[in-house]
Amino acid sequence: MPELGVVTRTLLGIARNGADERILATAICRAYVDGLGVDGASISVLTATEARETLSATDDTAELLEELQFALNEGPCVEAATTGNPVLVPDVHDTTDAARWPVFAAAVTEQTDGRALFALPLQWGAVNLGVLDLYRRLPVTLSDAQRRDAIGAADVATLMMLGLRTDPGGDDWLDTAVASRAEVHQATGMVLVQLGVSAPQALARLRAYAFVHDRLLIDVARDVVARRLSFAEDVE
Amino acid sequence: MSRSRTDRERSANQAFVALADTMVADYDAIDLLDRLIGFCVDLLPADAAGIVLGDARRELRVVAASSEAAELMELLQLQSDEGPCLDCFQNAAPVSIADLGDAVDRWPRFVAAVAERGQFRAVHALPLRLRGQAIGALNLFDREPGPLPEHDLALGQALADVATIGILQERAIRRAEVVNEQLQMALTSRVTIEQAKGVLSQHFGDDVEAAFDRLRRYARSRNEKLAGVAGKVVRRELDPAVFARPSGPPHRAPAPRP
Numbered sequence: 391m392p393e394l395g396v397v398t399r400t401l402l403g404i405a406r407n408g409a410d411e412r413i414l415a416t417a418i419c420r421a422y423v424d425g426l427g428v429d430g431a432s433i434s435v436l437t438a439t440e441a442r443e444t445l446s447a448t449d450d451t452a453e454l455l456e457e458l459q460f461a462l463n464e465g466p467c468v469e470a471a472t473t474g475n476p477v478l479v480p481d482v483h484d485t486t487d488a489a490r491w492p493v494f495a496a497a498v499t500e501q502t503d504g505r506a507l508f509a510l511p512l513q514w515g516a517v518n519l520g521v522l523d524l525y526r527r528l529p530v531t532l533s534d535a536q537r538r539d540a541i542g543a544a545d546v547a548t549l550m551m552l553g554l555r556t557d558p559g560g561d562d563w564l565d566t567a568v569a570s571r572a573e574v575h576q577a578t579g580m581v582l583v584q585l586g587v588s589a590p591q592a593l594a595r596l597r598a599y600a601f602v603h604d605r606l607l608i609d610v611a612r613d614v615v616a617r618r619l620s621f622a623e624d625v626e
Numbered sequence: 627m628s629r630s631r632t633d634r635e636r637s638a639n640q641a642f643v644a645l646a647d648t649m650v651a652d653y654d655a656i657d658l659l660d661r662l663i664g665f666c667v668d669l670l671p672a673d674a675a676g677i678v679l680g681d682a683r684r685e686l687r688v689v690a691a692s693s694e695a696a697e698l699m700e701l702l703q704l705q706s707d708e709g710p711c712l713d714c715f716q717n718a719a720p721v722s723i724a725d726l727g728d729a730v731d732r733w734p735r736f737v738a739a740v741a742e743r744g745q746f747r748a749v750h751a752l753p754l755r756l757r758g759q760a761i762g763a764l765n766l767f768d769r770e771p772g773p774l775p776e777h778d779l780a781l782g783q784a785l786a787d788v789a790t791i792g793i794l795q796e797r798a799i800r801r802a803e804v805v806n807e808q809l810q811m812a813l814t815s816r817v818t819i820e821q822a823k824g825v826l827s828q829h830f831g832d833d834v835e836a837a838f839d840r841l842r843r844y845a846r847s848r849n850e851k852l853a854g855v856a857g858k859v860v861r862r863e864l865d866p867a868v869f870a871r872p873s874g875p876p877h878r879a880p881a882p883r884p
Contacts, residue, residue, distance in 0.1 A: 394683065475811045515817035516860035541810055542682030570687055572697065572820045576834050579824020579860065589821060589860055615824070615834065 395539020481529035
């Protein structure tokens, strides 16, 4: 097994008990600041209506960087949210990177002391749950191991946020091994149609069903895909 | 295969031209891998093929498979935490097993799991190589035991190299950051496509392979990205009815509920 990075390990150690979205977001930000040696972090959630909410920001600069991007509607975070891909900028003063978001880059230079900016989408398939933004006052290129850790930990963070949103009342986060299985995604798509709900809501129903019936999520997903189980009529 | 050598060479050339055509300015890596898998099964003595990629934590995940049976083979290795594909990924070197029956000592859990399902006997794993490391592996599965001839191995490796270039979109990989960005993108696309397969499978009452076929036909006929179309399906920005096949009945009755 590959060795886990420090941020990933810290996240996996976060207790499930009593966490709400803001508490969890703050814990995730801290894990990144400590583990990657960046100066600040924030997590923003975007809703379908383009409204956004910053769940947590470790300092004023992190908060200002969020506000600038949303006011100007450009920047690494906006790009990460739209494309679903991580955006890693070693130095925003670098002209190649600045050219991607000229107005934002100018505003960052003028109003903040942030230089390196990393935006990691909390992306689950087609669904964007939000973006984790990191900044550092000195330019920095992350090492291979750090990049893998940062991106891998964002996957874990996504499943934790998703776990909270689809909470069936169990005491575990969504299992990363199970959550990457094709059947779980296929079943999510099927239940989404059966109930006319969004993908996270469909996953929530699958998890709740598994929890109530004391079964594994993957087994419930297989039953849905094999059409042995349908949510179209009320299932207990 | 009784196909003559020149026929085969012509087909291989056509495959590479088709793959190169796919790699236009703004293309979809998953779509490319899906086509590439199709060529593997057509051109090589293999009944099925699959591609796995290492995620940010270097754990392998399936991104493309020629059939659900091929996907299962990949999953059996990932679950057993052993097998030709994992060794190939770890050492960035090909692993060719003519008969899995001879590999009981090497991968006891994996061989037992395969034997239980009794589908494939030979496995050939080829690395997707980048600067001496593997970013993933291309796997060929055959129902009959037998070695992969030298020239097939070379063609398989050439296809694996195209897959690497396709995923990493060569022009961009001078910045190390981009490698991770693009690997992540391919993995995320895969989740979206699985969700969309579920949506269409439910809507039309057919299985997930047929649903994937609908998705693929639609995207290709309109020259759109597979993952982009899948995303619209999952977010309900695209009415599933547009995926009805013009020739067949537009709506098959959904399967009966239990």
